[in-house]
Amino acid sequence: MSDGPPETDPGAGPRPAPDAVRVARFLDRTTAEGPGERSAIWVQGCTIRCAGCFNPHLFGTRGGTLIDPADLVARVTEAGTSGVTLLGGEPFEQPAGLAAVAAGIQAAGLTVMTFTGYEHAVLRTRASDGDRAVAALLDHTDLLVAGPFRQDLVDRERPWLGSTNQEFLHLTDRLRNVSGPDRLEVTVTASGDVSVNGWADTDALDALLAGLPTRRGR
Numbered sequence: 001m002s003d004g005p006p007e008t009d010p011g012a013g014p015r016p017a018p019d020a021v022r023v024a025r026f027l028d029r030t031t032a033e034g035p036g037e038r039s040a041i042w043v044q045g046c047t048i049r050c051a052g053c054f055n056p057h058l059f060g061t062r063g064g065t066l067i068d069p070a071d072l073v074a075r076v077t078e079a080g081t082s083g084v085t086l087l088g089g090e091p092f093e094q095p096a097g098l099a100a101v102a103a104g105i106q107a108a109g110l111t112v113m114t115f116t117g118y119e120h121a122v123l124r125t126r127a128s129d130g131d132r133a134v135a136a137l138l139d140h141t142d143l144l145v146a147g148p149f150r151q152d153l154v155d156r157e158r159p160w161l162g163s164t165n166q167e168f169l170h171l172t173d174r175l176r177n178v179s180g181p182d183r184l185e186v187t188v189t190a191s192g193d194v195s196v197n198g199w200a201d202t203d204a205l206d207a208l209l210a211g212l213p214t215r216r217g218r
C-alpha cells in the first residue's frame, strides 16, 4: 500500500494575519490539478453552491484552518513544485489572502492557476468597481478557470474542467499552450484514510470509492 503524495494537515499559527486564508486542505504535490507537478490549496467556503458540486463539504465557512499567506507561500516553495493551484471552495470569496499568496508565489518565479465558480466578466466588473482584492488576485493569476459547474454540461474533452461552459483565461503568458490528461489521484495514508482529488465521472468515482472512508478534493 502506498502512502501517496505527502500531505499534511494545514497547521494554524498562534495569531493568524487579518488576511489569513481559511484552508480546507493543502497538498504538497499533485499532477491532477493543472499542468505539471503543482501544489494545491483548497479553501473552505463557497456561496455559489452549484448542483452536483464535487466538494459540498467545502460550502460552509466554519471548517478549515486559518493560515497566514506567508506560511502558505513558504509551504509551496519548500515543496519544490512548479507553482500552486487555488481551488475550493471559492477562492474569490477570500481574495485578499489568496492575492497575497499568489503574489508571493509569482515573486518566487512559480505559476498560479486559480479555479473560480464566478464568470470572468463578473470578477472584472468587481475589480473595476474598486474591489482591490479581487483585482489583485486576478493580477497574480496566470491561468484562470472560470464559471460555475454545470452537471448537465460535463466536459469530457478538456483537462481539469468540470463542464463545457467553463473557460480557460490566460491572464499572463506563463501557462499558455498547456495540456494534460484528466487524472484522479487517490491517497491512502498509513492509518488507512483515503483521500481523492482530480477529476472523474461522478458515477465512476462513486463505484471506485464505494465503502471507503474518503475525503474528496475536487
Ligand code: SF4
Binding pocket: 046, 047, 048, 049, 050, 053, 054, 055, 056, 058, 088, 089, 090, 116, 117, 118, 148, 149
Ligand atoms: S463547483 Fe466550485 S463554485 Fe460550484 S459550488 Fe462547488 S466549489 Fe463552489
